[in-house]
Amino acid sequence: MPRLVIIYGTGFGNTGIMAKAIEEGAKSRGVDVVMKKILDAVPEDVENADAIAIGTPTYKAAAMPNIINFVKKLADKPVKGKVGAAFGSYGWSGEGAGIVSDMLKSYGMDVIDPDLRIKRTPEDEGIEVCRELGKLLADRIK
Numbered sequence: 001m002p003r004l005v006i007i008y009g010t011g012f013g014n015t016g017i018m019a020k021a022i023e024e025g026a027k028s029r030g031v032d033v034v035m036k037k038i039l040d041a042v043p044e045d046v047e048n049a050d051a052i053a054i055g056t057p058t059y060k061a062a063a064m065p066n067i068i069n070f071v072k073k074l075a076d077k078p079v080k081g082k083v084g085a086a087f088g089s090y091g092w093s094g095e096g097a098g099i100v101s102d103m104l105k106s107y108g109m110d111v112i113d114p115d116l117r118i119k120r121t122p123e124d125e126g127i128e129v130c131r132e133l134g135k136l137l138a139d140r141i142k
């Protein structure tokens, strides 16, 4: 079965809500989904993935440092050609997801544009947009 791996960091839970909705959307399309918080993730988690979605909020005009460290390590993994996506919650400027998206693109991944950013806590509409991203990711790897 095609597999989507979702790895995310979150300080206050907002990016976590996005990750959960992406998971729901992908599962509704019948693909296998592995979801991990960054503290539980290892770079090897992406090896059997067909698609990789990385979530990071924006802090100090950047992505979370542990997310950046993790994504750097993917450069040595066989991710070229895999489907990718970056997403995350933000407050006012929202650079985090874009930084991750650019890193994934630099590895030759097929990254969905634009990255998905939601201001603060996702409401119903934002959650639905996240579910749609999950469905899109699933449909790309089926």
Ligand SMILES: Cc1cc2nc3c(=O)[nH]c(=O)nc-3n(C[C@H](O)[C@H](O)[C@H](O)COP(=O)(O)O)c2cc1C
Residues within 6 Å of the ligand: 009, 010, 011, 012, 013, 014, 015, 016, 056, 057, 058, 059, 060, 061, 062, 089, 090, 091, 092, 093, 094, 095, 119, 120, 121
């Ligand atoms: C110390 C701190 C710095 C922040 N810096 C930024 C920033 O530079 N740009 C921005 O868009 N949001 C910034 N934010 C807002 C967060 O991105 C926002 O609260 C987001 O919803 C947090 O997501 P999370 O719950 O997944 O951690 C900052 C928040 C804090 C607490």
